[in-house]
Amino acid sequence: MGGEQRFAEGDSEICMDHRAFPLLLHTWCGRPTSRIVAQYFDEVAKLGPPRQPYFIITDAARAGRPDAAVRRLISERSAALAEQREALAMGSVVIVTNPLVRGALTAMAWFDASMSEIEYAPDLPSALMHARMVLGGRGIPWPSRADAL
Numbered sequence: 001m002g003g004e005q006r007f008a009e010g011d012s013e014i015c016m017d018h019r020a021f022p023l024l025l026h027t028w029c030g031r032p033t034s035r036i037v038a039q040y041f042d043e044v045a046k047l048g049p050p051r052q053p054y055f056i057i058t059d060a061a062r063a064g065r066p067d068a069a070v071r072r073l074i075s076e077r078s079a080a081l082a083e084q085r086e087a088l089a090m091g092s093v094v095i096v097t098n099p100l101v102r103g104a105l106t107a108m109a110w111f112d113a114s115m116s117e118i119e120y121a122p123d124l125p126s127a128l129m130h131a132r133m134v135l136g137g138r139g140i141p142w143p144s145r146a147d148a149l
Contacts (some may be wrong), residue, residue: 005043007036014040020145022090023131024056027109034073041077045084053088055134057127059095091134093119094126099113124149 007015010028014037024047026040047054065076085092121127128149132142 001053007032007039009036011014012036016040016043017149019119020149022052022054022135022140023104023143023146023149025059027041027059028063030062032074034070035067037070037073041081045081047084047088051088053132055090056092057095057124057131058092059124059127061095061097061123063096063098064079064141065098082146090138090140091119091131093121093130095121095124095127097122129138 001054003018007014010030010033011032013028015027017025034076052121058081119130120129128146135142
């Protein structure tokens with residue numbers, strides 16, 4: 001489960017860092033493309049059973065606003081994973097500072113109700129504090145590698 005994966009195209013990149021499992025950090029940079037979004041969701045789908053529960057932080061602070069086709073793809077792929085998220089995700093926080101990206105996420109939540117359950121944070125320390133509270137509330141020890149994030 002541990003390790004890092006990167007998907008890049010042009011100025012767009014998604015990095016999946018699972019070295020602090022069950023805490024997952026996914027960082028999006030640039031304006032996402034359909035190709036890397038599809039690669040990303042292919043990997044997220046592998047988190048499903050018989051995997052262990054996880055908490056995911058998506059750092060979208062440096063992400064650009066996706067175009068309509070990419071927003072639709074994100075909504076569709078996210079909706080397809082709703083059952084997996086319900087079964088395994090202990091929580092999710094998205095770090096977002098760009099109002100255009102926040103608006104796009106809000107619009108996508110209209111099509112996938114499970115996305116409306118996502119918490120938002122202004123920065124990584126706030127997201128980590130939320131994750132620490134959720135994991136601690138479930139009796140799950142804080143992963144030592146999380147302090148290096």
